[in-house]
Amino acid sequence: MKKIFADLHCHPTMHPFAFKEADKDRKNSLWSDNKPKKRQRDSAYPEYFQTSMPALARGNVKLVVAALYPLEQSWLDPEIIGEGDISDFIAKFFISHLPVRYINMVQSDSFNxxxxxxxxxxxxxxxxNKTYKVNGEDWKYVLAKDSMDIEQYESDxxxxxVIPSIEGAHSLISANADQIIHNPEVHETTLSNIQKIKTSWNHVPLYVTMSHHFYNGMLGQARSIPDGAASFLLHQQVGLNEPVNPRGEEVIDCLLGIGKYKGNGKRILIDTKHMSVSARLWYYHKIAKYNEGIAASNRIPIIASHMGFGAHDTILDSITLPDTDKKKYEESKFFNPWSINLSKEEIRIIVESGGIIGLNLDQRILSGAERIEKSKEFSNHDIKNNTKKVVQFWTKQIGENIIEIAxxxxxxxxxxxxxxxxxxxxCLGTDFDGMINPVDSFIVADEYKNLMDALLVYFTDNNDFKALAMGLSIETILEKIMYQNVYDFVIRNYK
Known part of the structure; x- marks a missing residue:
């Protein structure tokens, strides 16, 4: 039997949707096969497609949660990057790798x-449900409506x-970025838009990632943009670390279908990735209180869809030194200590809720400054040829995040x-195609099986891992991480 894989968070629509909207006659389909070139293995924010349907098929990826993401205008703000050909060049080649015509659509005042x-x-x-050829075989993807659909197609x-999700609650507002901040009345559209999704979409999203990189007028975001050119060009300070406001509280209740919104349709879960610490603390308390005395089958699980280990004991420890203090990251070693990552306390809260943690395959999310500097010692030849030492380096980085979470x-x-x-x-929550800098050894969905094989080798002689295995074999644990845990989670929660 072939090994099969699942991904809790990736963006297969990101690039082809942009090419389609820009009226391009290439790269405009989910079946567009835009493989990476050898020289692109070390590309940050890669232009190649990581989770195209052909890549997923070649990689035997059975189940993906596809994050829909209307690109935040602040990535491409003309007031910051300018206007005209030069700004288009900056936006295309240094920020998004998306078509200029699409970039201009996003920049428009009429963008909604x-x-x-x-x-x-x-x-x-x-x-x-349409059939396409991949390596001479017929393949198709199907959008699931519920757990019964998933069970029906699992053996094929x-x-x-494919199950949809939504990244960023800004997506729920009929407005642009400026209106969200300066025109409070636009937020009146949010609740009715949620009801549209619940009643008119045949495939209701599994979850909404409430925060993203920029403020959405409902709750604050954790720092996600590193120092350097991106930090200089992009202003993430508005709303940074803010708590949930009453508007955000109501939107969360509406998505979950609780409180006065009980019975308003299919439950849409909340993904805590990108949420500020204060927002997460509020949400964890809310869910713990809700789940008291509730049957396990009806409890609300906490999702942290694309994360890394943050090397802090408690949630509050993660903000003792602000993320904006350069020393916090510059003096980090193995793990990224920013509050966007998980503390040990949070990991226990998520597991206790029956929730799930997706591993983000972004270099920076998985790694502290010392490890990132160490990765720069590899030659271009080593990276392009994905030599054994490069594979071992990044396998260890991923493996140690798994060990610390456990x-x-x-x-x-x-x-x-x-x-x-x-x-x-x-599980895996790679964030592939989400404008990340992927670990150099595992850059596309085709390579999930290589990651599984490499982790098997790494864990086999790792005493720390063996002490944590709780009587399970390495093979069983890897099957859970690479597929079974996502499958079991959606069967329980996508009803």
Missing amino acids: YFEFLQKEYEFLLQDH ENVII KAVVDSDISETEKAKVWNSI
Whole structure:
């Protein structure tokens, strides 16, 4: 039987949707096969497609949660990067690798986030259940409506099951970036737009990632943009680290279908990635209180869809030194200590809720400054040829994030049964095609199987891992991380 894989968070529509909207006659389909060239293995914000349907098919990826994301205008703000040919060049080659015509659409004052969210969903629908050839075999993807759909197609080897999600609650507002900040009345559209999604979309999103890189007028975001050119050009300070406001609280209730919104349609879960620490603390308390006395099948699980380990014991420890203090990252070693990543306390909260943690394959999210500097010692030849030492380096980085996530639970003072649940809670949430800088050894969906094989080798002789395995074999744990945990999670929660 072939190994199969799942991804809790990736962006297969990101590039082809942009090319389609820009009226390009190439790269404009989810079946467009834009493979990386050898020289692109070390590309940051790659132009090649990481999760095209052909890449997913070649990689035997059975199940993906496809994040729909109307691009935030602040990435391309003309007041920051200027206007005309030079700004178009900056936006295309240094920020997004998207067509200039699409970039100009996003920059327009008439740009409407919810309108583009609906367009991206319709784009995802276009090839649903249509057959295409990949390496001489018939393949198709199907959009699942619920867990029964997922169970129906799981045994079909040549079907990719896709579930939509939404990244950024800005996507739910019929407005542009300026209006979200300066015209409070535009937020009146948000609740009705959620109801449109719940009642008129045949495939309701599994979750909404409430925050993203820029403020959405509902809750604050954690710092995500590193120092350097991007930090200089892009102003992320507005709303940084802000708590949830009453508007955001109501939107979360509406998505979850709780409180006065009970019974308003299919539950849409909340993804805590990118949320500020204060917003996460509020949400964790809210969910813990809601889940008290509720049957396990009806509890609300916490999703952290594309994360890394943050090397802090508690959530508040992660902001003792602000993320904006350069020393915080510059003096970090193995792991990225920014508050966007998970503390040990948070990991335990997520696992206890029956939630799930996706591993982001972005270099910076997985790595502290010392490790990033170490990765720069590899020659271009080593990286382009993905030599053994490069593979070992990045396998160790991913493996150590897994070990620390597991250790946060297994080393805690809870029952053995509860400790073992951590191995049901870790999966891939690569953020592929989401404008990331992927780890150089595993850059496309075709290579998930290479990652699995490399982790098997790494964990086999790792005593720290063996001490955390809770009686499970390495093979069983890897099967859970690479596929089974996502499958089991959506079967439980996508009803």
